[in-house]
Amino acid sequence: MKSHIFWPFWLIGILVAGILGHRVNPMAYTGGRSRDDEERLRRNSSAIATMLGEFRTSMSDIMFIKTERYLHAGVGYVPHMAESVMTAEQLSEEVDEHQSELGIPDDDHHHDHHDHHPHDPDLEGFELDHDHAGTPTLIPAAERDFRGFIGRLHREVKPWRDPEKAHIHTDGRELLPWFRMMTLTDPNYVRGFVAGGFWLQTEGEDLAIDFINEGLRLNPDAFQLYVSRGFLTIRQYRRLNEADEADKARDRLQAAHADFSRGAELALLERPEQINEDGTGPGGWTTYHEGDAMAAVNMHVVTTRLLGDVEASVRLARIYLEHFPDFVPLQNALNYE
Amino acid sequence: MNAIHLYAIGRGAVLEMLRRKDLAVLGLFMTVYLLFLTAARFVGLETPAAGTFLLNLSLTLITSLAHLLTLLMAARQLPDELERRTLYPLMARPVRRAEILLGKGLASWVVGVSVFTVLLVPTLLLVPRMEAYVPSTLMQTLFLQPVALGMTASIALCFSLLFPRVLAVFLSGLLVFAAGMLVRLPLLAVAARWLPDPGRLNLVLRYTDGIGPLGAADFLSLTVSGLLWSLVFMSAACRIFQERSV
Amino acid sequence: MSKAAGKASAVRVIAKSVLVEAVRRKEIYVIILLCCALIGVVMTLDFFGLDGLVKFYREVALKLMGVSTAIAVVLLATRQLPREFEFRTIYPLLARPVGRLTFLIGKGLGVCAAAAFCFGLFMILYVAGILSLGGDLAWGLFVQHIYLQMLLMMLLTSACFLLSLLFNYDAALVMGLLLYSASGILSSTSLFLYDLTTDIGRLLLIALNYLLPQLVLFDLSEKVLHSELWGPVSSATLATLTVYALAYTLVFTGISYRLFRRRPL
Numbered sequence: 001m002k003s004h005i006f007w008p009f010w011l012i013g014i015l016v017a018g019i020l021g022h023r024v025n026p027m028a029y030t031g032g033r034s035r036d037d038e039e040r041l042r043r044n045s046s047a048i049a050t051m052l053g054e055f056r057t058s059m060s061d062i063m064f065i066k067t068e069r070y071l072h073a074g075v076g077y078v079p080h081m082a083e084s085v086m087t088a089e090q091l092s093e094e095v096d097e098h099q100s101e102l103g104i105p106d107d108d109h110h111h112d113h114h115d116h117h118p119h120d121p122d123l124e125g126f127e128l129d130h131d132h133a134g135t136p137t138l139i140p141a142a143e144r145d146f147r148g149f150i151g152r153l154h155r156e157v158k159p160w161r162d163p164e165k166a167h168i169h170t171d172g173r174e175l176l177p178w179f180r181m182m183t184l185t186d187p188n189y190v191r192g193f194v195a196g197g198f199w200l201q202t203e204g205e206d207l208a209i210d211f212i213n214e215g216l217r218l219n220p221d222a223f224q225l226y227v228s229r230g231f232l233t234i235r236q237y238r239r240l241n242e243a244d245e246a247d248k249a250r251d252r253l254q255a256a257h258a259d260f261s262r263g264a265e266l267a268l269l270e271r272p273e274q275i276n277e278d279g280t281g282p283g284g285w286t287t288y289h290e291g292d293a294m295a296a297v298n299m300h301v302v303t304t305r306l307l308g309d310v311e312a313s314v315r316l317a318r319i320y321l322e323h324f325p326d327f328v329p330l331q332n333a334l335n336y337e
Numbered sequence: 338m339n340a341i342h343l344y345a346i347g348r349g350a351v352l353e354m355l356r357r358k359d360l361a362v363l364g365l366f367m368t369v370y371l372l373f374l375t376a377a378r379f380v381g382l383e384t385p386a387a388g389t390f391l392l393n394l395s396l397t398l399i400t401s402l403a404h405l406l407t408l409l410m411a412a413r414q415l416p417d418e419l420e421r422r423t424l425y426p427l428m429a430r431p432v433r434r435a436e437i438l439l440g441k442g443l444a445s446w447v448v449g450v451s452v453f454t455v456l457l458v459p460t461l462l463l464v465p466r467m468e469a470y471v472p473s474t475l476m477q478t479l480f481l482q483p484v485a486l487g488m489t490a491s492i493a494l495c496f497s498l499l500f501p502r503v504l505a506v507f508l509s510g511l512l513v514f515a516a517g518m519l520v521r522l523p524l525l526a527v528a529a530r531w532l533p534d535p536g537r538l539n540l541v542l543r544y545t546d547g548i549g550p551l552g553a554a555d556f557l558s559l560t561v562s563g564l565l566w567s568l569v570f571m572s573a574a575c576r577i578f579q580e581r582s583v
Numbered sequence: 584m585s586k587a588a589g590k591a592s593a594v595r596v597i598a599k600s601v602l603v604e605a606v607r608r609k610e611i612y613v614i615i616l617l618c619c620a621l622i623g624v625v626m627t628l629d630f631f632g633l634d635g636l637v638k639f640y641r642e643v644a645l646k647l648m649g650v651s652t653a654i655a656v657v658l659l660a661t662r663q664l665p666r667e668f669e670f671r672t673i674y675p676l677l678a679r680p681v682g683r684l685t686f687l688i689g690k691g692l693g694v695c696a697a698a699a700f701c702f703g704l705f706m707i708l709y710v711a712g713i714l715s716l717g718g719d720l721a722w723g724l725f726v727q728h729i730y731l732q733m734l735l736m737m738l739l740t741s742a743c744f745l746l747s748l749l750f751n752y753d754a755a756l757v758m759g760l761l762l763y764s765a766s767g768i769l770s771s772t773s774l775f776l777y778d779l780t781t782d783i784g785r786l787l788l789i790a791l792n793y794l795l796p797q798l799v800l801f802d803l804s805e806k807v808l809h810s811e812l813w814g815p816v817s818s819a820t821l822a823t824l825t826v827y828a829l830a831y832t833l834v835f836t837g838i839s840y841r842l843f844r845r846r847p848l
Contacts, residue, residue, distance in 0.1 A: 522627065
């Protein structure tokens, strides 16, 4: 028998196998420990992870390590990067702070725990973070290294810095490809879109919003992405408002309001009934899920009020207080009554 | 197809593997692996997250090793026989070429499944499960692995007839270990559906993430898809081998 | 011709035959082409349309090129001696007035030459790629990186020769790849275990630290990548690393020679 007789069978086989295989993606689920940043911080700080160096089986873990290294100009520290467990709102503020430390225009506040005028001339142009000074490096300092001259060589050939000194922070721009890779390899990794979006805003809010939109196309029920887009849009609103472009500003405010409204709705649907004191709950509900949910409801109330409907904002605050009875900003919102 | 022929050819391939002392390599891996598990237990797993990490790492390692050995064994079956000219006595017997190929493919698959099983036992015994996992997801993982190994064996066997050995190993390895990632690259996204991806049948991360099993229809789809890919590559390999002058 | 000149000539002939065979079998080209194809696929990635994001490409390229060259070295080095025995090509060679040490050195230099050929091609492509992307290259660090990688390949070659004389070809291949890939893990594991173990354990770890070559010491790629902050390493460090690599290479070659001499033909 000649091959051409088999071609139709092969083509049908490939067609059916391709369609059947492609209709199922075993990784298309929301949540999961591998995507939980708090759990990731715990596992990456564990003894076993330290022993393995950079070797990981999860792509998002590998990317996480890369972003940490790039941020610290290659110096390997025991995982400590607080950005990984921040809520969308905190991340937004962190990026503002990061921009201001690097002297990027638009900075409106300065934190004295960061320093961009280091005394070391080699570090001119780099941000120094004193907050995490003392975090151990993966290659230990001489007094903690039993390896003698091998340890010394190791510290020489790898990017290494005395762990007691302030951490060097690069501008974070070169982190962006790793966020792109994170979301390409795992399109359901919502936090990758959230964190990537906030780093990307240093390049322009429109780019960041496009990235979040991509995340929303792939994860239409992820409330954190609505919250992220809402915060990005609010930044645009503020800027337009300050520039006295009232119509455009109102348009942005309405867009942000719609995002926070949808975000709050989805967050309350996803939020478990029972929440622990630390904000965690069953089904993988973490503190930053809780933080994002709170930000969504609060900003929904705030944007409703900014749009001029004070009565509706108070009504919303009352509804949301049933879910978050101790949340002070919501309690304060009642004062507008 | 003659079952006795298949058995004899498969047995020959496995015996050849034993003669080449490949078991020593496996023993070596096993020793390193057990040392690693013991070291991990010795330093302690301070949080449940570390326990899950070790479980995921161990299951991923043994799955990868089983695929690697299956791939290497399948990819060298025919090139080795042709180089040593040991294929000719075999072909002089009343054995069909398809039987030779299928026997060798089956032998590679059996070796892969055996390695996976042998390494799975210490993994399940030594690695503590410190968080909640869904046992039925593990069952699905264990069921799908042999199907995935069948894909690996047939892909490597087929490529070994099409390309030089190094290229065949590399291209098979790319499909087996990186197809899932490659199809996410914009350049290859068009081909996503039509690239065989044994990694899609790997549910290890789903299991260690604490997620429930796939629905019956999805599970069946993956199984049938894996079997069909194996069939396509195996039959293509048979045709190439039939038409090849040796 | 003096005896030394004769030996040098024999070493050159044997080394050349290894290099010619490596090039003739096209495996090196296949490895280079596949590696370049992978890098090419990665280069098609667009990062939000932003210019100047080159670190990602640099890292992927440097890692892939380093790993590919090491795989080529392990493949070539572990098969040199077993193949000579299997195909009985060693007999006519040793029937000539060629000592076994000369034979070993020739083979080793041949593998190193093949590694240099492979890595050299890679580095030309790397520089061309970086320059075309408009990136800067810290030449001092870059040249040091190439030099250290060559020392690593020399060390790896001698270790693989020893492994191929201790085990069969497949086991040597696996061990060689394990040595290369797990060296960093062994180093970080020993650092971690040291604080947790007993005095005997600590002694064992110290012994292991000096017995096994620490291959991570020959990788400057991270500094090359973040060269905006890190300058070239000192010449004293380079000299120490050269002595370190030579010492292991000599020890491994010495043991290989003893094993080779005792081996019945």
